[in-house]
Amino acid sequence: MKKLFLISLCLTLSLSSFAQSHSFKINEYGHLRWEKVFGTNISQERVFSYLISLGYFKDIIITNNSFFGRFVDIPTTYKGMNVSWIKLNSDFKHSYLTGGVLVEMKEGKYKVTFQNMTLLRNIEVKSDRIYNNKIKLDLLFVDDNKINSKFVEESELLDINFIRIFTVPKDVDSEW
Secondary structure, eight states: OOOHHHHHHHHHHHHHHHHTTSEEOTTTSOHHHHEEEEEOOOHHHHHHHHHHTTTTTEEEEEEEEEEEEEEEEEOOOOOSSSSOGGGOOGTTTTEEEEEEEEEEEETTTEEEEEEEEEEEEEEEETTEEEEEEEEEEHHHBSSSSSSSSSHHHHHHHHHHHHHHOOHHHHHGGGGO
């Protein structure tokens, strides 16, 4: 009996720490944001240039060590992540994210912060994308100032996707 209790306690603790290990945070006002610090030895100019070249950022304002604006049309892609598409919440299938972005640079690292995130569900009509539903991510993810347990898997997958997209490759400094 003691063994069973210890196993269940360890499992519970490990699952709860896994569920909170991603970069989604809830601010003091109960709003969701995604924030990740990346280490780099690449210059600020090259980091900003690379991130802007991805095409996800619009209305950008660049200051001394940061840029901010909007991010648009980041796909909720889970391909190659060994996840059953059937298990995912339907709001995430064939969807895109938009919102506000802030990228800050310090010596040897940069931080990407997304906030005011909206999930845009769409349908394809003869290869044109038509948005048919807008959902604030706060409404899906936040429940009583914590990540809603129904969306832990989706938030982990978005986290992996964002990290994959916004990690500046080490060889970007050698590109022409």
